Amino acid sequence: MTVEIYSASVCPFAHRTRLTLLEKGVEFNLTEIDLENKPDWFAEVSPYQKVPVIKHGENRIWESAIINEYLEEVFPNPPLMPQQPEKRALARIWIDFAETRFVNAFYKMLLSQDPEKQQKWKRDFLNHLLFMEQEGIGKLSGGGSYWFGDSPSLVDIAFYPWFERWSVLAHYRNFSLPPECKHLKQWREAMSQRDSVQAIANPPDFYISQYEKYAYNTASGITAQEMRDS
Numbered sequence: 408m409t410v411e412i413y414s415a416s417v418c419p420f421a422h423r424t425r426l427t428l429l430e431k432g433v434e435f436n437l438t439e440i441d442l443e444n445k446p447d448w449f450a451e452v453s454p455y456q457k458v459p460v461i462k463h464g465e466n467r468i469w470e471s472a473i474i475n476e477y478l479e480e481v482f483p484n485p486p487l488m489p490q491q492p493e494k495r496a497l498a499r500i501w502i503d504f505a506e507t508r509f510v511n512a513f514y515k516m517l518l519s520q521d522p523e524k525q526q527k528w529k530r531d532f533l534n535h536l537l538f539m540e541q542e543g544i545g546k547l548s549g550g551g552s553y554w555f556g557d558s559p560s561l562v563d564i565a566f567y568p569w570f571e572r573w574s575v576l577a578h579y580r581n582f583s584l585p586p587e588c589k590h591l592k593q594w595r596e597a598m599s600q601r602d603s604v605q606a607i608a609n610p611p612d613f614y615i616s617q618y619e620k621y622a623y624n625t626a627s628g629i630t631a632q633e634m635r636d637s
């Protein structure tokens with residue numbers, strides 16, 4: 408049964424799902440959605456009117472982190488979650504961290520126009536990176552290239568799309584990965600070399616132009632609105 412995915416190449420959340428499908432070698436059909444001009448039928452497909460959404464037989468799943476866990480359960484090989492319960496719990500903690508803290512600070516730093524607020528979100532984002540370096544990959548990778556060692560997991564996939572979009576932070580907010588983040592730097596390099604990542608990678612300029620409306624806070628989509636208000 409082929410997976411149907413509704414996606415947008417600019418979207419980091421959809422990027423997570425595409426990477427999971429590619430890592431698992433799952434057959435899929437992709438429908439690209441123009442988020443600036445969503446087709447009328449999209450409201451029927453996507454309850455939140457966002458990408459990604461997948462359809463798999465009778466099942467329709469949305470929310471990238473949940474989709475990825477669904478894919479892990481339905482297509483268990485190669486596994487993208489550790490086997491031991493305590494490590495699985497840690498994986499979920501880090502996926503939640505990506506969701507609630509890391510991603511949030513990324514968007515807030517970009518959407519804020521007030522220099523003081525930008526500074527506040529830069530500090531928050533920096534602290535998140537240092538925490539990921541020290542408590543996350545630095546402790547858990549055991550010398551391997553990925554979060555849990557020698558092979559990638561849903562944690563690596565939960566974070567990577569924002570690292571591919573780093574040119575946006577560098578260009579609009581003059582923000583670079585701090586030198587203390589040595590593990591994260593090596594990890595970013597290892598991830599960028601994976602076949603799955605290379606198969607769908609976009610160049611830095613693509614993201615710089617696509618995120619201009621976020622950086623000047625003129626984006627009118629649902630996601631920008633929610634990030635602005637929360």
Ligand SMILES: N[C@@H](CCC(=O)N[C@@H](CS)C(=O)NCC(=O)O)C(=O)O
Binds near residue numbers: 415419420421442457
């Ligand atoms: N929490 C959702 C977020 C998905 C999301 O925000 N997608 C954006 C694109 S990156 C979207 O489709 N936004 C619709 C809009 O802005 O109108 C997930 O993890 O799937």
